[in-house]
Amino acid sequence: MRILVNRCYGGFKLANTVFERLIELGFPSITEEQKKNEDFDSEELKILIFDEQTTFGSKYMILENSYEEEDLRIHPLVIQVVEELGKEAYGSNTKLVIEQIPDDVKEIHLHDDNGYEKVYDWDTGERIA
Numbered sequence: 001m002r003i004l005v006n007r008c009y010g011g012f013k014l015a016n017t018v019f020e021r022l023i024e025l026g027f028p029s030i031t032e033e034q035k036k037n038e039d040f041d042s043e044e045l046k047i048l049i050f051d052e053q054t055t056f057g058s059k060y061m062i063l064e065n066s067y068e069e070e071d072l073r074i075h076p077l078v079i080q081v082v083e084e085l086g087k088e089a090y091g092s093n094t095k096l097v098i099e100q101i102p103d104d105v106k107e108i109h110l111h112d113d114n115g116y117e118k119v120y121d122w123d124t125g126e127r128i129a
Contacts, residue, residue, distance in 0.1 A: 001101040001105075002074065003108070005117045007096075008115065010094055014090065018082065019059070047063070099128075
């Protein structure tokens with residue numbers, strides 16, 4: 001399994017270009033207006049498209065409902081787009097890298113130190129990435 005990890009103090013953040021490319025590739029998305037008119041209870045990851053750009057420059061976000069943060073980070077399409085875009089996939093205070101998780105690891109834990117992330121094997125506590 002491969003996972004996206006931030007290797008910069010600041011935090012994990014995907015650039016607008018990642019979301020735009022994901023939508024082009026058919027990743028599920030919903031507008032703010034659609035979200036108001038829909039009983040949102042989705043098991044799948046969805047991109048929320050804002051009506052206006054946020055103060056922080058974001059036009060998109062991942063809707064959080066019944067998924068774990070790791071689900072986004074291991075999603076094959078998200079990893080593909082980050083690989084395609086390289087440094088354009090993230091902005092300042094973020095440096096995304098793709099780490100390989102050993103096949104025998106069943107569950108992982110992400111540890112965040114002011115945004116710089118490390119991946120641990122949940123069962124053994126051993127750092128694996």
